[in-house]
Amino acid sequence: MISSAIYLSYxxxxxxxxxxxxxxFETLQRQVGPDGSVLHSELRWADTVVMLSSYDAEYxxxxxxxxxxxxxxxxxxxxxxxxxxxxxxxxxTAVLPPTESxxxxxxxxxxxxxxxxxxxxxxxxxxxxxxxx
Numbered sequence: 001m002i003s004s005a006i007y008l009s010y011x012x013x014x015x016x017x018x019x020x021x022x023x024x025f026e027t028l029q030r031q032v033g034p035d036g037s038v039l040h041s042e043l044r045w046a047d048t049v050v051m052l053s054s055y056d057a058e059y060x061x062x063x064x065x066x067x068x069x070x071x072x073x074x075x076x077x078x079x080x081x082x083x084x085x086x087x088x089x090x091x092x093t094a095v096l097p098p099t100e101s102x103x104x105x106x107x108x109x110x111x112x113x114x115x116x117x118x119x120x121x122x123x124x125x126x127x128x129x130x131x132x133x
Contacts, residue, residue: 019113029043063115067080069117095117101123108120
């Protein structure tokens with residue numbers, strides 16, 4: 001059961017849909033306008049749903065500063081290394097290779113083809129953790 005979803009829009013929504021499919025997302029729904037733009041789509045991976053569409057305006061996406069844009073999507077996975085490899089192979093930009101985090105588990109970070117930040121981690125938000133020294 002899905003209790004929440006994220007909504008994103010892109011200049012090249014079709015390209016990002018293909019990227020997400022390469023990561024293992026399944027397209028559940030895709031509505032295309034007469035001009036070929038994606039009016040609405042829904043993609044699912046495990047218990048995560050992403051709703052995605054084409055731009056209806058020229059939005060500004062925060063640039064990468066150091067190893068982050070300051071905002072992004074975090075996917076929980078035990079296969080951090082595999083997800084990172086698939087993301088980069090499918091056209092994502094490597095930002096932070098798989099590494100151990102200071103709050104437990106592994107993490108990695110990429111920019112998707114539209115420049116948005118996606119992190120993959122084995123840490124499950126909302127669970128207790130003990131900081132490492």
